[in-house]
Amino acid sequence: MVEMLPLVATGVTVTRRGKRLIGPVDLNIEGDGVTVVIGPNGAGKTTLLQALHGITRLNAGTVRWACPATQARRAQAFVFQTPVMLRRSVLENLIYPLRAGGMARKAALALGREWCGRIGLGAAEGRPATVLSRGEKQKLAIARALIIEPAVLFLDEPSASLDGGATREVETLIETAAKGGTRVILSTHDMGQARRLARDAVFLLRGRVHERGPAPEFFHSPGTAQARAFLAGDIVE
Amino acid sequence: MTDLWGGLYAAARLLITLDPDLIEIALRSLRVTLSALAIACVIALPLAALLAVRRFRLRRATIAILNALMGLPPVVVGLVVYVLLSRAGPLGVLGLLFTPTAMIIAQVIIIVPLVASIAHQSLRELWAEYHDLLISLDTTQRQRIATLLWDGRRSLLTAALAGFGRAIGEVGAIMVVGGNIDHATRVMTTAIALETGKGNFALALGLGFVLIALAIAVNLAIHWLSRTERGQQW
Numbered sequence: 306m307v308e309m310l311p312l313v314a315t316g317v318t319v320t321r322r323g324k325r326l327i328g329p330v331d332l333n334i335e336g337d338g339v340t341v342v343i344g345p346n347g348a349g350k351t352t353l354l355q356a357l358h359g360i361t362r363l364n365a366g367t368v369r370w371a372c373p374a375t376q377a378r379r380a381q382a383f384v385f386q387t388p389v390m391l392r393r394s395v396l397e398n399l400i401y402p403l404r405a406g407g408m409a410r411k412a413a414l415a416l417g418r419e420w421c422g423r424i425g426l427g428a429a430e431g432r433p434a435t436v437l438s439r440g441e442k443q444k445l446a447i448a449r450a451l452i453i454e455p456a457v458l459f460l461d462e463p464s465a466s467l468d469g470g471a472t473r474e475v476e477t478l479i480e481t482a483a484k485g486g487t488r489v490i491l492s493t494h495d496m497g498q499a500r501r502l503a504r505d506a507v508f509l510l511r512g513r514v515h516e517r518g519p520a521p522e523f524f525h526s527p528g529t530a531q532a533r534a535f536l537a538g539d540i541v542e
Numbered sequence: 543m544t545d546l547w548g549g550l551y552a553a554a555r556l557l558i559t560l561d562p563d564l565i566e567i568a569l570r571s572l573r574v575t576l577s578a579l580a581i582a583c584v585i586a587l588p589l590a591a592l593l594a595v596r597r598f599r600l601r602r603a604t605i606a607i608l609n610a611l612m613g614l615p616p617v618v619v620g621l622v623v624y625v626l627l628s629r630a631g632p633l634g635v636l637g638l639l640f641t642p643t644a645m646i647i648a649q650v651i652i653i654v655p656l657v658a659s660i661a662h663q664s665l666r667e668l669w670a671e672y673h674d675l676l677i678s679l680d681t682t683q684r685q686r687i688a689t690l691l692w693d694g695r696r697s698l699l700t701a702a703l704a705g706f707g708r709a710i711g712e713v714g715a716i717m718v719v720g721g722n723i724d725h726a727t728r729v730m731t732t733a734i735a736l737e738t739g740k741g742n743f744a745l746a747l748g749l750g751f752v753l754i755a756l757a758i759a760v761n762l763a764i765h766w767l768s769r770t771e772r773g774q775q776w
């Protein structure tokens with residue numbers, strides 16, 4: 306795995322139609338484990354993750370990795386808020402990133418089958434991915450992101466609208482990846498999930514990092530009134 | 543009404559007796575149209591995908607022009623191709639006028655905008671769905687186009703069939719550039735025009751029914767082939 310951390314974002318600003326969606330955001334991400342991005346709807350979590358991943362045009366600021374940008378790009382994966390399913394079979398979905406990266410079909414298929422089994426879709430490998438259930442789609446999307454063994458994995462609300470069982474499966478996948486050395490950055494509205502997974506937390510409010518801190522302390526005794534209110538379940542705007 | 547019955551009767555007789563002239567022109571119709579369709583698809587489908595995945599300055603203009611070209615009057619296309627291919631024209635040395643090749647060229651020009659427009663409509667929707675993922679995976683433009691063409695193949699088939707329908711029933715352009723020469727460039731539609739002109743309505747209608755049957759048969763065959771290729775619906 307390439308050494309791409311620390312990730313240093315400086316003054317990152319995204320503006321669309323004259324409205325500032327996020328920024329200026331300064332953020333350092335290093336070490337290992339899971340960083341959790343939380344904040345109310347519209348705070349800019351999705352925009353921030355996409356800006357760090359490099360798929361959103363920045364209006365100001367920079368996102369720097371410890372390695373050259375093109376290399377960094379290939380060592381990252383992103384799981385979208387609504388998983389994108391290619392109109393292909395489950396197995397073909399899984400091997401798509403491998404094939405796009407130039408892996409031979411045979412090797413890709415072998416690895417794909419292994420992952421199919423790992424996410425409990427071994428019997429469904431030939432089924433169209435578009436007919437999977439919401440939870441199965443999400444697991445497939447995460448497996449498709451992990452199959453390239455990314456150094457950094459972004460997940461945008463990976464268990465939104467999943468039930469308890471599916472959420473646990475998704476979290477197991479994330480934790481296994483993190484233990485295997487993948488740096489995970491995820492957004493979530495599920496504070497239980499945030500507490501379970503986080504090594505550190507970023508609290509986003511109105512497009513800015515309002516508070517940032519290591520997990521147990523942040524969740525136990527947040528430093529700002531807004532973070533305290535948000536964690537207590539109050540409506541923060 | 544009697545003409546219609548006469549037409550049906552003529553069609554039946556042509557088919558039952560396997561009329562050699564009929565077989566010859568029907569096969570030529572198919573050969574010209576399918577060749578034109580194959581060439582048109584090779585041009586139009588990648589173009590449609592490119593227009594979907596790539597933002598360039600003249601993109602909107604290109605799409606608008608394609609849409610406008612869908613309504614090209616075939617007889618004018620025929621005329622232009624005629625002028626280009628005629629002995630005195632810039633491509634006259636090729637000696638293509640009044641050959642099936644000239645007819646194929648004219649048909650390609652007529653159906654490329656149609657196939658490209660219809661294909662672009664559906665590929666644009668597919669691209670909207672795939673955009674985020676394919677950008678995130680850092681795919682090359684070639685890979686994006688290939689992915690859209692492969693995953694969108696069902697709707698592309700519809701675009702191709704629309705092109706086929708337009709080409710097989712086309713008469714104006716191929717009459718001008720082909721000349722409707724017996725045993726050389728006569729096809730179903732030009733034969734129908736000829737027989738109608740001569741007042742042989744029954745034979746003209748009979749040929750017409752055979753043409754319709756041919757078009758339906760090809761459509762069904764292609765649909766059937768695409769269904770057996772993969773049992774599922776997407």
Ligand SMILES: Nc1ncnc2c1ncn2[C@@H]1O[C@H](COP(=O)(O)OP(=O)(O)OP(=O)(O)O)[C@@H](O)[C@H]1O
Nearest residue numbers: 321322324326344345346347348349350351352353
């Ligand atoms: N392309 C765009 N043009 C204009 N506004 C946008 C665009 N994309 C996002 N926004 C706005 O930017 C703000 C931040 O959006 P973002 O999706 O990043 O928030 P979020 O924190 O992920 O919200 P949620 O929790 O609902 O997913 C929202 O107000 C949204 O409406």
Ligand SMILES: [Mg+2]
Nearest residue numbers: 350351386461
């Ligand atoms: Mg979001």
